[in-house]
Amino acid sequence: MGRKAAQQRTRVTNALDALRQQIGLTLGAARNAHQAAEDELLRLRLEQLVVSVGLERAADDSRVAEYRADPGMQAVLAWLDSVRSRFYADWADGPQRLRQLVASAAPGPAGRPAGEWLGRLGALDAGDPPELWRIGSATVDGTSVGKPAGTTLTFDVAVPLLEESHLSITSVPRSRPTVDALVEALLMRVLSTFAPGAVKVHLWDVGQLTAVLPNFYALSRTSAVTVHDPTRLVDLLDELAGHIRRIHSHTLQSGHPSLRAMRAATGKRGEPWRVAVLYGNGEDLAPEHLRDLRRVASGALAAGISLILVDVPTVLGGSVETISLLDDRRAVTSMTGSEVVVDLDPPLPAGQVAGAAARLAEAIVTRQGGPRSFHDLLPTEFGREHSARELRAPVGFHEGEPVEIVIGDATPHALIGGPSGSGKTNLLYALLGSLAARYTPDELALYLLDFKEGVSFAGLAPGKKDESWLPHARLVGVNVNTDREFGLALLRFLSDEMRRRSAVAKEFEVTNIAELREQDPHGHWPRIVAVIDEFQYLFAERDSVTAMATALLEDLARRGRSQGIHLVLASQDIAGIEAFWGKPAVFEQCTLRVAMPKARRVLAEANQAAVAAPRWHAVVNHESGVAHGNQLAHIPDASGRDTFPSLQRELWQRYANHGHPRLFDGAVAPRLDRSTAFASLGPEPDRPRALVGQAIEVADNAHSVELSAAPGRNLAVLGTNRPEALSVLDAAARSLALQCEAGAVEFVLGCAVESCLPEVRALSERLATAGHKVTTATGDEIPALVADLADRLPGSTTATFVLLYGVDAALPALEKKEPARASGLDHLRAVLKQGPVRGLHVLGWWRGVARLKDTLGFGGTEDIGAWVALDVQGNELAPFCAGQVVHWSPRPGRALFFDRSTHASPEVTIPFHPPEAADA
Numbered sequence: 001m002g003r004k005a006a007q008q009r010t011r012v013t014n015a016l017d018a019l020r021q022q023i024g025l026t027l028g029a030a031r032n033a034h035q036a037a038e039d040e041l042l043r044l045r046l047e048q049l050v051v052s053v054g055l056e057r058a059a060d061d062s063r064v065a066e067y068r069a070d071p072g073m074q075a076v077l078a079w080l081d082s083v084r085s086r087f088y089a090d091w092a093d094g095p096q097r098l099r100q101l102v103a104s105a106a107p108g109p110a111g112r113p114a115g116e117w118l119g120r121l122g123a124l125d126a127g128d129p130p131e132l133w134r135i136g137s138a139t140v141d142g143t144s145v146g147k148p149a150g151t152t153l154t155f156d157v158a159v160p161l162l163e164e165s166h167l168s169i170t171s172v173p174r175s176r177p178t179v180d181a182l183v184e185a186l187l188m189r190v191l192s193t194f195a196p197g198a199v200k201v202h203l204w205d206v207g208q209l210t211a212v213l214p215n216f217y218a219l220s221r222t223s224a225v226t227v228h229d230p231t232r233l234v235d236l237l238d239e240l241a242g243h244i245r246r247i248h249s250h251t252l253q254s255g256h257p258s259l260r261a262m263r264a265a266t267g268k269r270g271e272p273w274r275v276a277v278l279y280g281n282g283e284d285l286a287p288e289h290l291r292d293l294r295r296v297a298s299g300a301l302a303a304g305i306s307l308i309l310v311d312v313p314t315v316l317g318g319s320v321e322t323i324s325l326l327d328d329r330r331a332v333t334s335m336t337g338s339e340v341v342v343d344l345d346p347p348l349p350a351g352q353v354a355g356a357a358a359r360l361a362e363a364i365v366t367r368q369g370g371p372r373s374f375h376d377l378l379p380t381e382f383g384r385e386h387s388a389r390e391l392r393a394p395v396g397f398h399e400g401e402p403v404e405i406v407i408g409d410a411t412p413h414a415l416i417g418g419p420s421g422s423g424k425t426n427l428l429y430a431l432l433g434s435l436a437a438r439y440t441p442d443e444l445a446l447y448l449l450d451f452k453e454g455v456s457f458a459g460l461a462p463g464k465k466d467e468s469w470l471p472h473a474r475l476v477g478v479n480v481n482t483d484r485e486f487g488l489a490l491l492r493f494l495s496d497e498m499r500r501r502s503a504v505a506k507e508f509e510v511t512n513i514a515e516l517r518e519q520d521p522h523g524h525w526p527r528i529v530a531v532i533d534e535f536q537y538l539f540a541e542r543d544s545v546t547a548m549a550t551a552l553l554e555d556l557a558r559r560g561r562s563q564g565i566h567l568v569l570a571s572q573d574i575a576g577i578e579a580f581w582g583k584p585a586v587f588e589q590c591t592l593r594v595a596m597p598k599a600r601r602v603l604a605e606a607n608q609a610a611v612a613a614p615r616w617h618a619v620v621n622h623e624s625g626v627a628h629g630n631q632l633a634h635i636p637d638a639s640g641r642d643t644f645p646s647l648q649r650e651l652w653q654r655y656a657n658h659g660h661p662r663l664f665d666g667a668v669a670p671r672l673d674r675s676t677a678f679a680s681l682g683p684e685p686d687r688p689r690a691l692v693g694q695a696i697e698v699a700d701n702a703h704s705v706e707l708s709a710a711p712g713r714n715l716a717v718l719g720t721n722r723p724e725a726l727s728v729l730d731a732a733a734r735s736l737a738l739q740c741e742a743g744a745v746e747f748v749l750g751c752a753v754e755s756c757l758p759e760v761r762a763l764s765e766r767l768a769t770a771g772h773k774v775t776t777a778t779g780d781e782i783p784a785l786v787a788d789l790a791d792r793l794p795g796s797t798t799a800t801f802v803l804l805y806g807v808d809a810a811l812p813a814l815e816k817k818e819p820a821r822a823s824g825l826d827h828l829r830a831v832l833k834q835g836p837v838r839g840l841h842v843l844g845w846w847r848g849v850a851r852l853k854d855t856l857g858f859g860g861t862e863d864i865g866a867w868v869a870l871d872v873q874g875n876e877l878a879p880f881c882a883g884q885v886v887h888w889s890p891r892p893g894r895a896l897f898f899d900r901s902t903h904a905s906p907e908v909t910i911p912f913h914p915p916e917a918a919d920a
């Protein structure tokens, strides 16, 4: 047991020794680690101390001196010295480099002292703007760059603006004057860098209505500075968003990714630079404003718009630099980091700023009202533009800058409105001249229609005084205020052309005019612009013309764009807009709006720009009239005496070989001998056509009745208007005479109206002179004449045209009946019924529909296959028009024509004046 106990004890002692040894080792290691940590802590403390005291001052610092006693700390000091040396090596020329950088990135007024530029006008226009704008200077200790202790180095501090960055300024209490001076100086630097008018400043202050930056007061009378309503931040943000959208779509459409790229490619500025200054009060904006503000901020820089926010707490998208005031003289900025304190430049002298603003305002106003003439709208070289993608032409100027009208994909159709005398016609001339000078007639075709009384477009067609014409014009319609059918005819023509283009496009497997022109480079595919002045006349009545015009206009408005067919609709204000009620499709498609001063409803409801527009100006808006699309333009005088005509003559000399436009003048009666249809008549003995009047169509066509050997091929002229009835029969006889060989045809003229005898005799002589056989009968002779014709019928071989003047007057004599013998009326009915198939046709004039009915008797209406109604009401004509309702109110110089064999419904015709008639 004792031996066993001793063994156990030895084992325990050994185990304890081993444990003790382990513990000793562990304690030793812990002590070492502790010492190392203490040393490290000491080193770090020393580092911290040296950094906080500054390396230069560390040598003299008593607290640092305590560390020096410890040899382990020497290494720390040596290491810090080496870091410092490396730092110095890199930054030895830092301030110098900064100075150079600011000097080159902030040239002229952007960075130079105010004395060198304040009060002078800037000149920069389409070049790139300075990248930096000076706000003050900063001073650093010279020893930090290896200079002797006690020296200081100063360098300029500048911030980016415009396309580079937004700026957010935070104030401290009572520092508003400092902030104002800072903002004012920045804006003044910007305004003085660029040519007058190239910068637009927007000021909004949550707490002030008018006194924001009062030294800029003179500029706030121009568009260079706009002070916004403190309660309407939303309006400002909307306006900016609108500019961004417009600029974005415009640059993209022109094939450039940004405004800057477009400027570089075209050498033109295109848009002004915009700076919007928003003064807040340190409180959060309403969430919806904040959302809009962020949206604006993220797209603004690419559109040349930058924001300066003062005490507006927000995190903006896009690049933003900050300036935080420390007191009323000093600030820190994100440009230099929080270690560098910026001494802000002292305020610019208030009087000088106000003077400079006044000078700039004066320069802007001078440009605005400057001597810009119609001539300035014209390019230096004519006919250089291509219309494949769009039409683009300036119509006026804003502060010296041209304001363009674009007719293309985004703005296919235009609506122009303004009260009488506000300059609509003048604007149309400015537009036509500007377009015609840029595009050749192969690129642009014009169809011009004026419903106004007067002859505003008449000068564009060849006239008596001036033989020149506008070579781009294919059609000029004037004095059509009572001929709404002519408007309809134009719309039909355009609609047909649209279909034709679309069919050809389909053949080429393309969808629009631009592609078609690419695929068919030798084709003739001009863009068509149809101008309809006082277009509301088209919708003047509740009738079939209005219904058809509406349908055609809607179709053209929707589909014309892709086929290069564009409408320019002008109207006096409300009447024109009201005409669109119930036709929103047309109104909405007119995305280009031009409002003359005081025009109402042309722009969007809330857009009041036209109310304030000065005389001889227009608000051009490519955004369906929404406020952000407003472009105010001064329209030069295009209606001066020789202004447009001299351009027209120049263009005419260049392009006269493109043919002259068709002139349709509703106030001038067409002359038979000048009618293309009459002039082109040739021998047509079997199917001669009797011309009865001028058709109201885009092409120069006549209405005619084919007198073929078929039943019913007779013509009735109805109504009491003697001269017109004579004109119709005269035109019919003369045109027939031209188509039949002399001697092969007989004209029989029966006149029952004494007052017409001179004209009938004159016609008779004329026909005889042309070699035709002519028989003439008057009054009482007519029954015998008709009896003779009826007798001759069975064996008739000679073509015979029987012209009866005033059949109703002959009726009493014709109705006389002798027992067992046919009356004159029976003979006439037989002639009407059986004549046409035997080559005998009656062209008769009845002064009333009832008398025609009496003449024909029961079932005889079929024998009148065609008629021309003069002063006869539409409802009387139904029996001769297959029972359909006839809308027709007689009007001077117009007639209604119906030919059962060719017409579905009657058409308006214009009786020709005989060649002998004096010009109307």
Ligand SMILES: Nc1ncnc2c1ncn2[C@@H]1O[C@H](COP(=O)(O)OP(=O)(O)OP(=O)(O)O)[C@@H](O)[C@H]1O
Pocket (backbone or CB within 6 Å): 418, 419, 420, 421, 422, 423, 424, 425, 426, 427, 572, 616, 617, 635, 636, 637, 638, 639, 640
């Ligand atoms: N921009 C302008 N500069 C100078 N004069 C102008 C200008 N615009 C129009 N005028 C003159 O004002 C007058 C009326 O202009 P215009 O005929 O164009 O008006 P409007 O709106 O078409 O009127 P209305 O509908 O009655 O014809 C014309 O004598 C024209 O010479």
